Amino acid sequence: MPVSNDAPATSIHVERGRRELLKAAMNAVEEWVVVVDAHGCIQFLNAPYAEFLGVDAEAVLGRDAREVIENTRMHEVLESGRAELAQLQLIRGHHMIAHRYPILRDGEVIGVIGSVIYHDTWEWRQVNAQVQALEAEVDYYRQALETTTGARWKLSDIIGESSAMRELAARVRKIAPGGASVLIRGESGTGKELYAHSLHRASARAEGPFIKLNCAAIPEALLEAELFGYEEGAFTGARRGGKPGKFQLADGGTLFLDEVGDMPLAMQAKLLRVLQDREVEAVGATRLVTVDVRVIAATHRPLEALVESGEFREDLFYRINVVPLVIPPLRERREDLPGLAAHLLERLARRSGRRPPVLSPAALERLCAHHWPGNVRELENVLEAAFYLGGSHIQPTDLPDAIGTRRSEISTPPLDSAAHCTSAITLDTPVTTGPLREAMAHAEHQLIEKALCACGGNRTQAARQLGIAKSSLYEKLARHGL
Numbered sequence: 001m002p003v004s005n006d007a008p009a010t011s012i013h014v015e016r017g018r019r020e021l022l023k024a025a026m027n028a029v030e031e032w033v034v035v036v037d038a039h040g041c042i043q044f045l046n047a048p049y050a051e052f053l054g055v056d057a058e059a060v061l062g063r064d065a066r067e068v069i070e071n072t073r074m075h076e077v078l079e080s081g082r083a084e085l086a087q088l089q090l091i092r093g094h095h096m097i098a099h100r101y102p103i104l105r106d107g108e109v110i111g112v113i114g115s116v117i118y119h120d121t122w123e124w125r126q127v128n129a130q131v132q133a134l135e136a137e138v139d140y141y142r143q144a145l146e147t148t149t150g151a152r153w154k155l156s157d158i159i160g161e162s163s164a165m166r167e168l169a170a171r172v173r174k175i176a177p178g179g180a181s182v183l184i185r186g187e188s189g190t191g192k193e194l195y196a197h198s199l200h201r202a203s204a205r206a207e208g209p210f211i212k213l214n215c216a217a218i219p220e221a222l223l224e225a226e227l228f229g230y231e232e233g234a235f236t237g238a239r240r241g242g243k244p245g246k247f248q249l250a251d252g253g254t255l256f257l258d259e260v261g262d263m264p265l266a267m268q269a270k271l272l273r274v275l276q277d278r279e280v281e282a283v284g285a286t287r288l289v290t291v292d293v294r295v296i297a298a299t300h301r302p303l304e305a306l307v308e309s310g311e312f313r314e315d316l317f318y319r320i321n322v323v324p325l326v327i328p329p330l331r332e333r334r335e336d337l338p339g340l341a342a343h344l345l346e347r348l349a350r351r352s353g354r355r356p357p358v359l360s361p362a363a364l365e366r367l368c369a370h371h372w373p374g375n376v377r378e379l380e381n382v383l384e385a386a387f388y389l390g391g392s393h394i395q396p397t398d399l400p401d402a403i404g405t406r407r408s409e410i411s412t413p414p415l416d417s418a419a420h421c422t423s424a425i426t427l428d429t430p431v432t433t434g435p436l437r438e439a440m441a442h443a444e445h446q447l448i449e450k451a452l453c454a455c456g457g458n459r460t461q462a463a464r465q466l467g468i469a470k471s472s473l474y475e476k477l478a479r480h481g482l
């Protein structure tokens with residue numbers, strides 16, 4: 001009969017309409033809503049929440065909430081059966097306020113409904129700003145605490161999955177426990193300081209101080225007092241009571257001598273003596289003090305060439321180069337780029353309290369094509385600019401023009417390769433218009449390549465032909481990534 005046939009169809013229709021209305025209502029509210037079943041699996045996620053989480057609301061149905069929502073406590077509520085009201089929850093770097101209620105049937109918990117009530121609304125941003133200010137304060141004190149030992153970074157802070165970086169990490173683990181001097185080599189911005197910190201943190205001296213001295217940043221006249229300290233009245237202007245030097249401060253720990261290649265010759269002799277005798281004499285002092293210090297040095301300069309030209313003592317070179325650690329430039333481990341970019345963007349987002357932006361594939365491609373003469377520091381600077389210029393998605397247009405275009409297109413074959421001489425780059429290559437500094441760097445790059453090519457890759461001859469010191473050629477080679 002028609003009546004009996006139509007009745008179920010109508011009720012199904014009505015039921016479906018009700019469900020759709022309910023779903024539309026849940027998607028229309030400002031709150032972000034999630035419902036899980038008795039197993040903690042998602043049965044409903046409203047559209048605004050899915051959008052924030054960057055997931056498909058339908059695709060996550062049936063998945064464990066812990067896999068989808070950071071720091072969720074739905075399982076805890078399932079277990080306790082108790083509601084949690086106005087709880088702070090950190091999701092994707094944002095502090096949210098969430099309620100969670102158990103869903104009961106016949107006194108039994110059959111699920112949980114959770115709602116995020118404050119997310120990016122103006123009011124919560126005010127609260128969030130206060131929380132972030134407090135967090136920054138906590139960070140400050142945490143860092144101050146860490147700097148009593150000085151080393152901020154540890155091995156796990158160094159991002160890089162390339163085989164070169166994995167080998168480096170293994171080497172660090174191996175050499176850190178011993179007390180041998182380590183010389184860290186690598187172009188500027190490759191992360192030498194990160195490795196120095198990590199070596200200290202992984203060593204038996206981790207509880208001891210980590211003291212850094214940048215040899216290039218201290219005027220020559222002050223370097224001795226900085227390194228070895230001074231006694232009261234040692235010179236005019238000397239502080240009353242004198243001042244301990246970096247060696248005394250690093251006693252029982254590690255002294256990191258950054259830019260050691262820039263240390264003046266006279267100081268090199270004094271440093272060598274201390275490293276040999278393990279005794280320091282403060283300026284104006286009459287007695288020697290024994291110190292127990294592990295020295296880690298770093299430089300981006302070509303020490304071998306400096307030794308050859310007499311600018312760096314050979315005996316000191318061997319003394320500090322007991323264990324060499326060479327960090328490859330970023331362009332030689334481009335596979336690290338996506339991970340590094342994501343890590344650096346996340347770090348920027350955390351510091352500014354924003355959500356990490358998404359790097360578009362086209363932008364990533366441009367980054368991967370760049371030559372990165374300034375290595376990770378340059379990448380950091382480029383991403384920082386893009387972070388503030390771009391929105392939630394970083395596009396190629398948010399990157400500086402020079403990234404992944406002109407300069408990076410210049411091929412840089414290995415020095416000894418025969419291809420070197422067949423390089424298509426000639427001085428007749430038109431120099432693109434742009435800042436003078438860039439044009440000059442471009443011309444310098446080409447001149448060096450030409451000279452090397454003409455001299456069959458012999459650097460001494462090439463330096464002579466260019467009329468510059470060999471050490472200066474080495475520096476330029478490093479700068480141009482040749």
Ligand SMILES: Nc1ncnc2c1ncn2[C@@H]1O[C@H](COP(=O)(O)OP(=O)(O)OP(=O)(O)O)[C@@H](O)[C@H]1O
Pocket residue numbers: 157158159160186187188189190191192193194195258299300340343376377380
């Ligand atoms: N592998 C890495 N993972 C994460 N951050 C990195 C990495 N390498 C470098 N950085 C970041 O890049 C910046 C430069 O690193 P660092 O100061 O250690 O370089 P450097 O080689 O000592 O440079 P310089 O020779 O100019 O002193 C820092 O902000 C550091 O945190």
